[in-house]
Amino acid sequence: MTATTTEHDPALAESIGTQLRGVRSRREWTQAQTAKRLALSTEFYARLERGHALPSTPTLVRLCQVLQISADTLLGTEDAPLVGPDPDPPRVRKVLRRLRRADPRTLRMVKMVLDALAEQEARRRARRARRVANA
Structure with missing residues (x-):
């Protein structure tokens, strides 16, 4: 176990x-998602959050790395703000995981679709801007 009393x-x-x-x-x-990212059991991670256990030194290092916070912040020796929300919502992270596993041909097709969507959005914004300008 990676805990101390x-x-x-x-x-x-x-x-x-x-x-x-x-x-x-x-x-x-969730606690389960966080524990998985840290390679800890959900139960142990929950004990850490409740203040019922202290992490070992290697676990402390992993906590800082995975959660992208300084040891000073984690240990409460610095009045730094907490890390902001994950920049990518779960749906975006799921798409990114799938894209990382995709072959080059699939990536080219995805890029073509995204380019077409961006072009369509640009035309839509231009029409909207013209309507506002003419109103």
């Missing part, structure tokens, strides 16, 4: 848990 510093465990919960919530991740 919180008998020595429950305030630290609670501070880490608060930071973890805040980052996870802002990213709109």
Whole structure:
């Protein structure tokens, strides 16, 4: 297990848990999704968030890397803001995962579709701008 007891510093465990919960919530991740990204069990990650366990040093490093926060922020020694929400919503992340696995031919076709959609949107905006200008 990658935990230590919180008998020595429950305030630290609670501070880490608060930071973890805040980052996870802002990213709109579930505990299970976060635990999977960290290669931890969901139960252990939940214990960390509740302040019932402290991470080992390797787990602390992984938490900072995966959640993209500084150790100072995670440990509560810095009054830095929490990381903002994940820039990509779940649907976009799903598409990106599929594109990463796609072959070059499929990627070319996807690019053609996106180019056509962008061109269509540009025409639509131009029509809308003309209507507003003529009104």
